[in-house]
Amino acid sequence: MISDINFLLVGNSRLHWAKYSKNRSKFFHTEKEGKVPKNIDLDQLIWASVGKLPNFLLKKENEIKTKDIHLSNLPDYFGIDRALASLAALKIIENPLKKDFLIADFGTILSITKLNSNGSIIGGQLIPGFLTQLKSMEQNTKNLKVPKKYDIPIKDFLINTEEAILKGVINSLTGVINSLFNPENDILVICGGDSELLTKSLKTQKENIIKAPNLVMEGMIIHHLTIKN
Secondary structure: OOOOEEEEEEOOOEEEEEEEEOOEEEEEEEEOOOOOOOOOOOOOOEEEEOOOOOOOOOOHHHEOOHHHOOOEOOOOOOOHHHHHHHHHHHHHOOOOOOOEEEEEEEOOEEEEEEEOOOOEEEEEEEEEOHHHHHHHHHHHOOOOOOOOOOOOOOOOOOOOHHHHHHHHHHHHHHHHHHHHOOOOOEEEEEEOOOHHHHHOOOOOOHHHEEEOOOHHHHHHHHHHHHHHO
């Protein structure tokens, strides 16, 4: 029986952790500059990375790479986070009608990945994420600043600059999902750190959305348990 295994996904802006013990999973997140959480054995830690590695040593032999994920039509250059999310969606989400999966991972980048019910990758899109867009506006203009609060306005046309920025960025992210998602053919799976914020603004009926904020980490656990059994 496999128990007490720790997992780490090195993101672009945060570290994402999972602990698997007695058939249960616990997920949490820390800052990239922070210390290693207590009771984490780095020699045994299973990890993957899409961002700059942290300042503690990770064993290369414990790394999961895209080439280790066995999905049809999955290129080695695909992000490991997208590969793991696809694996998890295929394994844990019920799909009796054999629809395609449309996975939207709202993180530093909004990554959209589509795969069919047999696990064959169809493709996707990559869009600057919520904070990435806000920070880009501040860095590349004279007068625009990242809003201090993320209260998304209901109205479409705003006078207040901060509200106009928030609404514009939200619309750029949810608009691409609304344009790609067809409920008759697809199962929409939402994950990532900004998923809760963005889901509220999607125009599709909420019963058509599957929320799986830790989908990538679930994929890491599934992959590891599969190769060990």
